[in-house]
Amino acid sequence: MRTILYPGSFDPVTEGHMDIIRRASSLFERLIVGILHNPQKPGGAFSIMERLKLLETATSSLPNVSVEAMTGLLVDAARACKADAVLRGIRSAAETESELQMARLNHHLAGIETLFMAASPAAIHISASYVREIGRLGGSLQGLVPEAVRPEIARTLAQNK
Ligand code: PNS
Numbered sequence: 001m002r003t004i005l006y007p008g009s010f011d012p013v014t015e016g017h018m019d020i021i022r023r024a025s026s027l028f029e030r031l032i033v034g035i036l037h038n039p040q041k042p043g044g045a046f047s048i049m050e051r052l053k054l055l056e057t058a059t060s061s062l063p064n065v066s067v068e069a070m071t072g073l074l075v076d077a078a079r080a081c082k083a084d085a086v087l088r089g090i091r092s093a094a095e096t097e098s099e100l101q102m103a104r105l106n107h108h109l110a111g112i113e114t115l116f117m118a119a120s121p122a123a124i125h126i127s128a129s130y131v132r133e134i135g136r137l138g139g140s141l142q143g144l145v146p147e148a149v150r151p152e153i154a155r156t157l158a159q160n161k
Contacts, residue, residue: 002028002029002030002084003028003030003031003032003083003084004024004030004085004086004087004115005034005074005081005083006020006021006031006032006034006087007035007036007070007074007077007088008034008035008038009035009036009037009038009051009128010033010035010051010128011041011045011046011128011132012045012046012050012051012131012132012153012156013055013058013128013145013149014127014128014131014144015123015126015143015145016091016119016124016128017033017089017128018058019089019119019120019123020087020119021033021059021065024117025062025064025065029064030064030066031062031064031065031066031087032066032067032068032081032083033059033065033066033067034068034070034077034078035048035051035052035055035067035068035069035070036071036074036077037071045156045157046156049069051069052068054149054152055067057146057148057149058146058148058149060148068081074106075110076110078106078110078112079110085112085113085114085115086103086106086114088102088103088114088115088116088117089116090116090117090118091119091124091127099114099116102114103116126144131145132157135153135156135157135158136157136160136161137161
């Protein structure tokens with residue numbers, strides 16, 4: 001297995017995403033973080049360009065990780081970037097149901113395999129939606145988002161009430 005695609009909304013990148021990115025980047029030759037649109041999450045606090053820049057900064061010390069903004073279906077994006085498989089992080093049993101459905105649908109559509117990585121216990125309470133809520137209400141984002149981009153994320157969310 002050489003190239004793995006780690007897709008998501010990343011609105012914004014969190015320490016939960018970084019947990020998966022750090023650990024998976026040591027297992028694969030190349031890890032592509034794909035910023036994709038989730039039709040079930042309309043709107044968004046950060047523009048695609050902002051998400052891309054935040055992720056590029058947060059992953060800058062990982063040489064085999066690249067970040068791309070992608071459009072359309074995940075399976076088409078995976079084919080276009082020549083990914084061997086897709087990677088998703090799992091925080092809880094509750095998440096498993098919808099993740100399995102998505103993995104099976106993507107396999108049905110294009111034969112692409114999805115690999116699941118269990119989130120570290122230290123990261124299972126972190127979600128981008130709560131990061132947005134905490135940031136908008138002026139709470140501390142320390143330990144919830146990568147330190148290098150924390151001020152930028154906090155500033156954008158504070159302006160975005
Ligand atoms: O971080 P998220 O919001 O859980 O990521 C979900 C995402 C973006 C990976 C998913 O919504 C997706 O794959 N979007 C692209 C459109 C697509 O392929 N939909 C069919 C899924 S079976």
